[in-house]
Amino acid sequence: MVYLTICIPTRNRQRYAIEAIKAVSACDQADFEVIVADNSDDPAPLRDFFAGFGDSRFRLIGPADRVLSMVDNWERTMAEVGGRWVSFIGDDDHIDPRVVRLLRRYEREYKDVDAVGWSRIHYNWPDNRLHATLAVVPCEHDTYVASKPKLQDRLFTWSERHKRPSCGFGIYHGAVRRSLMEKIKRKCGGRYFEHPTVDFDNSCKTIHLARQLIYCQRPFSVLGACVASNSASTQSLEAMKKLVVDFYSDLGSGMQIQEDDFPFSPKLPGLAVISAIAATSWWYCRTYGVDNTGFQENFAHAAVHECLSSRTLEEYQIKVEGLRSGFAAWQGGAWARHFNPPPFTPPQSFNQLCGVHKDSIYIRESGLEAATPGEFYDFAESFIMPVEHVVSARRAFAA
Template structure:
């Protein structure tokens, strides 16, 4: 029986997709599958790759006659999966197949669990780095039950948000039961994914449909950022413009919510704001007392900038949008400070149950290699059942 379907949508980044799949298939586990949805202009590289591997755990969905939007490419994967649980990662990311063991053990402790997520690791591929970078590795290893009402406050009210809501439950670097995705399709728009920004769209819908949420502190996957990734648009102003232009050209719907005057080009906070507002407007959800929290998140989005000119430009853009949205009085919650200090070396060491370390550790050349190195320093997954018994 297939316990887990690992879904990898990809477009014109065949080398990265092959890197992830190649490592996944080294696992001896037989209770997972990899479904690779190729949306590339050239079908040959991944077709040849799949033919050479001939692994029954790998299923390749070839490109369609026309380029699909990101949403449509994600959408077509679910009917092709056979797993009880479904998880998505990017083609420059990595996910440990031992997640199957985490699911198996978690189900014993929480039989009604239908949404699972875990700690996160972040890796910028070497060719995308312009300088040495520090990353953080969470060091916890407990399974924690999370209340749905707490996640609703985190997501829709932006409670305790950084530059984005602290609600990680969804199929992207998370896992949900197939029944949850089917309930999403039948409950809402007849689709598994509706908004163009698919990861947070799914978080909104998963939060409404799922009932039992479990968080595993230990990281089980890596968020990768290669030179051609959408994530680079959050790190590089020039890349952001190109990514946004391509995204708009290939999308099959709208991004912006009505009466929410925050250009998506402003940053991640504005983008997620449009996803959540679109969902609320679609479902007729009206809530109050979230606006100040969102505005504070806008300030934190500005504070993540390392370039002073970009910081000022982003600050000006958010300020203008806030005034148009709620008036000048709303600016009382918007007070971003430029905090980047290149003269102060980044912290490396252990603090607040996280280990900060050089991203270049072990000269890792891929997200999978990076995970493999850090995996040796983390709680062994095969001991999880013994800890809970």
């Protein structure tokens, strides 16, 4: 029986996808499947790899007759799912299929669980270390029953006022029960995924519609960032500009990220991430009647934090100008007075130190031998709680 389906959509990053496939295939469990949805211009690399691969747990969906948007590639992937639970990862990421054991435990203990989240390890591929970089490994392992009202407050009103809402649940680097995905399709436009910011589209729907959400502090996946990834764009303004051009080129004319009543353009360099996430939350609340009172003021404060994360004066000025223009045009400028970024202060240092901070280990990547997310996960398992202990729910361990 297929208990978990792991989906890996990919576009023109075949060598990373192949490494992801190899790493997941090293697990000897038989109760999961992997669907690789290739949306690349050249089908040959993955087609040829699968021809000699020979693992029946893995399936390849070849490119369509046209380049698909990300949301459409995810949509066709979800339609092929056979598992009871579903998880999506990027083609430059890694996931431990033994997370199936965690899902089984939580289903036994929490009968209404519809979504499971877990901590993620952060890792930069060797080709994405444009400056000093740190891998981050969370080291806690407790289980929490999430409060839906608090999660919705964070995601729909941005109550934390951070530059990113910390929601922690969704099908991307998390697991969602397939029955919930079918419920989402019934209630949300007849599709599994609607908004182009596809991961946050699902987070909005999962947090809104799930009965119960359970979170494990122990990491079960790796957010890898290769030089061609969305994450890499945060390290360089030029990389961000290229990402935006490529994304909008693939998006096509039938979809838009920016809402007509939300004048913060993800096309502006440096603002692509915060604008896209905020636009998704704003769109979902407006489309499905979710109360997001307080969002406007909270978003203004979050936008200040976005500006303060700038690495250079040029980046800071671009962000401030773009956001200030957006607030001036938004709802008659009613929220502009809440956007008051202080003068730019150059960062004193960045990613120069490694060690333990707030229950995570930070590791300087310049000396790492691990060359892929899968290899780094194997290394990190030497200092995090073993899977067997986490899934058994033991509270004490013999020396």
